[in-house]
Amino acid sequence: xxxxxxxxxxxxxxxxxxxxxxxxxxxxxxxxxxxxxxxxxxxxxxxxxxxxxxxxxxxxxxxxxxxxxxxxxxxxxxxxxxxxxxxxxxxxxxxxxxxxxxxxxxxxxxxxxxxxxxxxxxxxxxxxxxxxxxxxxxxxxxxxxxxxxxxxxxxxxxxxxxxxxxxxxxxxxxxxxxxxxxxxxxxxxxxxxxxxxxxxxxxxxxxxxxxxx
Amino acid sequence: xxxxxxxxxxxxxxxxxxxxxxxxxxxxxxxxxxxxxxxxxxxxxxxxxxxxxxxxxxxxxxxxxxxxxxxxxxxxxxxxxxxxxxxxxxxxxxxxxxxxx
Numbered sequence: 001x002x003x004x005x006x007x008x009x010x011x012x013x014x015x016x017x018x019x020x021x022x023x024x025x026x027x028x029x030x031x032x033x034x035x036x037x038x039x040x041x042x043x044x045x046x047x048x049x050x051x052x053x054x055x056x057x058x059x060x061x062x063x064x065x066x067x068x069x070x071x072x073x074x075x076x077x078x079x080x081x082x083x084x085x086x087x088x089x090x091x092x093x094x095x096x097x098x099x100x101x102x103x104x105x106x107x108x109x110x111x112x113x114x115x116x117x118x119x120x121x122x123x124x125x126x127x128x129x130x131x132x133x134x135x136x137x138x139x140x141x142x143x144x145x146x147x148x149x150x151x152x153x154x155x156x157x158x159x160x161x162x163x164x165x166x167x168x169x170x171x172x173x174x175x176x177x178x179x180x181x182x183x184x185x186x187x188x189x190x191x192x193x194x195x196x197x198x199x200x201x202x203x204x205x206x207x208x209x210x211x212x213x
Numbered sequence: 214x215x216x217x218x219x220x221x222x223x224x225x226x227x228x229x230x231x232x233x234x235x236x237x238x239x240x241x242x243x244x245x246x247x248x249x250x251x252x253x254x255x256x257x258x259x260x261x262x263x264x265x266x267x268x269x270x271x272x273x274x275x276x277x278x279x280x281x282x283x284x285x286x287x288x289x290x291x292x293x294x295x296x297x298x299x300x301x302x303x304x305x306x307x308x309x310x311x312x313x314x
Contacts, residue, residue, distance in 0.1 A: 011300040036217050043225035057220050065220050069227035077259065079235035081252045091236035098232045100263050107256045149308035152279060156286045156303035158264035160296050162257070163287075170257045177258025178265045190266040194259065201258030202251045 001111055005118020008109060012101045012119070013126040015154040018147035019047055020127045024134020027054050034135045041131035045097060045124060046072055048191060074195040078103040088113050097124050100194075101157060108161045169205050176201035278314060282307035 020041060027037035032054060044050050049068035057064030078098055085107060088094055094113055097120025106116050166174060177197035184193025268283070270276045285306030290299040 008296070010297060014300065014304065032217060036215070036221065039218070040221045043221055044228050046228050049224060049228060053220060053224055057217065061216060061220060065223045065227075068224045069231070072228045072231045074259075075228070075231040076235055077255060079232050080239070081256050081259075083236045083239035084248065084252050088236055091233060095233035095236055096229060104260045104263055107260070145308065145311060148275075149304050149311065152282055152307040153300050153304050155264055155268035155279065156283070156300045157296070158260055158267060159283065159286055160290055160299045162260045162264050163290060165257045165260065170254060173254035173257045174261035177261035180258075181262030181265045182269060185266045185269055194262040194266060197262035198255045198259040201261075202254030205254045206247065206250060 001114040002118040002121075005111060005115035005120075006122045007118075008105060008115075009119045009122025009126075011153050011157045012105065012123045014150050015101070015152075015157065016047075016123060016126045017130040017133075018150045020130030021134035021138055022147070023047070023050055023054075024131040024136075025138035026051070026134075027131075028135055028138075030054050030058065037135050038128065038132050041128045044068075045127055046075075046099060047127075071191040074100075074191060074198060077195065077198040082106060082116070086111075086113055086116065093117070094120070096120070099123060101154065104158055104161045108164065169209055172208065173201045173205045176204050274314065278307060278311045281310045 023041065024037055027040060028034060032040070040050055040053065044053070046068075049071040052071055053064055053068045056067055075098060078100075079095060082088065082098070082103065083091075090113070094116055097117070099120075102116065102119050102123055105119055109115065162174060180197040180200055181190070181193040184190060184196065268279060270279060282303050286299045286303035289295075289302040293299070
């Protein structure tokens, strides 16, 4: 199952490499040492919050620490769902690598905790490796056209994971979730939108379902 | 310890806690009725939200390229129902469309 999870991480790896390379380049440009940049990816392993950290920290230590953690509050919902769906025995290890993409792939694939860890391992290696590549050889390796094409693998992955779920009332949950996320995306609060989508959408669908008998 | 390293450590611990705590508190959540139904809808809503936020771009050219590339993803999904094939076709489709447009 670990191997299966590792092989299923391929689409995630394709999307992570250009983003993590960009992170490595940017972190060094913003004054992080090479070691600090790689350690950031190795210890945090959460894309959007890492970018927030390195960009806000030069202005304010407090904001630079609090905002990335707020951005990651949506992980509370991910872990809640996985803890109900899978029997997780080594939560202290499995929890570490639970990114957006690992969560979305896990809930849509028949697997177990070892499958999740395989997914996490592939994703983690590419994230930290990509950061190191960006730090040491970023400008020589970066090609905008290829990088933006690879980044497209992430929305493609999410769509392919979403399509099989569009049945009965889950379609309504997808609609509400997408609408809430889109509203917040427009005002630059994507992470808050994702968190609220995961909380409000099911509540709305359950309410509608009860009303319709 | 530098300020940067301290910030990285605090964010790393905070992030890890958001991922770890629900696993530790799961037994308390299990007692809640309707939780399974809630979480089923929640996971679908979250994946939809992740798709929307990663797909929607405010640059018209980029949005057009992504929309056309997504057609490749949908068509290959309908034909083969294979995650890897669909993602690869989307990436290749994006590259080709972006080069042409």
